[in-house]
Amino acid sequence: MATADHPPTHRRPPGAPAAELPLEPEMWPLVQNRHDLVSVGDAIGNVVLTRVHPKQWWVGLLAGLIMLQFLAVSVAWLFYKGVGIWGINVPVAWGFAIINFVWWIGIGHAGTLISAILLLLHQKWRQSISRFSEAMTIFAVMCAGLFPLLHMGRPWFFYWLYPFPNVAGVWPQFRSPLTWDVFAVTTYFTSSLVFWYIGLIPDLAALRDQAGKRWQQLVYGVLALGWRGSAIHWRRYEKLYLILGGLCTPHVLSVHTVVSFDFAVSIVPLWHATIFPPFFVAGAIFSGFAMVVAIALPVRKWYGLEDFFTDHHMDICGKVMLATGMLVCYGYFSEVWMSWYSHSLYEWGTTLERLFGPYGWSYWTLLFCNFLVPQLLWSKRVRQSTFWLEVVCMAALVGMWFERYVIVITLTRDQLPSSWGTYAPTIWDYATMIGSMGLFLTLFFLFLRFLPMISITEMRELLPKKQGGGGGHSIMENAP
């Protein structure tokens, strides 16, 4: 990806030893313009410390808060009345709750991918979008977690999901993917939060020392835990960050694998498939990148942060979306192929129902959004155009929502025609979904206001040495 865009070689001064290249590659500038340590801190830090927020920020927050009211009302009504207010029934017993759960948690995965997997792969372009997308992960997992909890009917007994000594002597059934999900999502939320916070500590200290107002010094100072940038602390910090990256990499794959087990372990035709885990993970990354880019494009404009979220970043994100989108489409192909090739009556019958049955329109919508529209990303002009990239991202988000819809709606036509049925969401299903988007937007706009949306520390590291940056300094032990 990034490495494909190698530097124009003439930039290297003649006679410079080639051995220095891996340390300070003269690749496309990931930080544009002649920033130095102070200007990086000011450009990013002043967004939260001094800047009067742009009008769009207020509009966004207000929109989020209004949508959040939908959640408040629908959850209050749900608590009073029960899950009967939703359109769920046999055979589709989960409906929107699991569609939205999988959609949100998939969106969250891009954050961990960017911060953990790309960290291990030494992809330096990840640094400017990592903080931003980690925040997105945490908020998306919060939204995702809402749905299984609300679907329980008695959400105040949520702790029954965990093993704890109780008078009834009942323990969870650990052979069920639903209990795996509880542990996977809980761990995912915790580890994402820890990863995010560890990354924030040096930035919070920078804000503490940069802040002009007393309350800012106090709040950021307390959150920074008294960080002072000691070499020995840095060594532990970098080691911890690297190991966390190493742990979160298999972990993020495991989370969506476990989510796919919720479907794949059952014996419903088209669900009981070994392709599900990789298919789900690719879809998660696809939709997650779509969300990252969809938010980053307007935000960088509002805050004038084009120096950090450069067109080059958007270009790379577009390529990642194209690659993962094609993986997802391979999954669609494989599903149809396997059901035809297997000669299984039920698999093939369900496939025909999926393509041409009463809900066939949703399948073609998903193919349009996830297969046809992303083809635009082959063009570099589209990848670098704010408008068209935004269009593709929105299509991908809608398409990935419909993918889960198509999977869940499979239940309306299973092996036994006597158990066939229909599913239609009610107004409360929609209200809860819009409400979850409101929760996400509200949290995200508050994050933009109160925490640095780009890692100040990592941007400083990324600067070339001649601009005061860490380019060329080693981090791990036994540096030459």
Add this chain to the structure above:
Amino acid sequence: MSTPSTLPGGPDTRPGSDISGHDDTAAPAVYGYLAEFPDGDSLVAATRKAKAEGYTRMDTFSPYAIGETADALGFPKSEMGTIMLIGGLTGACSGFFMQYWCNTYGYSLNVGGRPYLSWPSFIPITFEMMVLTAVLSGLFGFIALCGLPRFHHPLFNSKAFDRATRDRFFLVVEAVDPKYDGPAVRSFLDTLSPLSVEEVME
């Protein structure tokens, strides 16, 4: 740091006049000498020279990690790997045995005559518990080893030190160093061409 006075009208300089019994007039203890550098390379060079000079109780401070200084200070490795390995293994074992105990003894559920110890279905949670405990032991291990949270530190008495998280690089030679001798340290640090050298009080 100026000791806050309990009396209006400035500090009371009479010996032993503080109501807490603390002698305000006693000279504050010295924490060490702090030298300020403009960039990472000069900090690395200075740290290596100070090490060669025989100082052992030193630390450096920078807005981002500079691995060479940690090496020069004689801190080549970090304990984080060991801590997280032990934490993760503990979590994996306890996670597995939790499931085994719950589904075998706590509430044994016979599903189609399958064994109680159906270990393949216990693997996902074992893995999740491994990650969870490794991450948490990493977080708490890191905070504990670094002695955080520590909201006050003698170095925060230095005004220049505010820029340690911004654009300056610092080397401190602590007073607890066996070779420490105020004027000698100062003149040695001056030879490293720093931007400034300052004596920091406790």
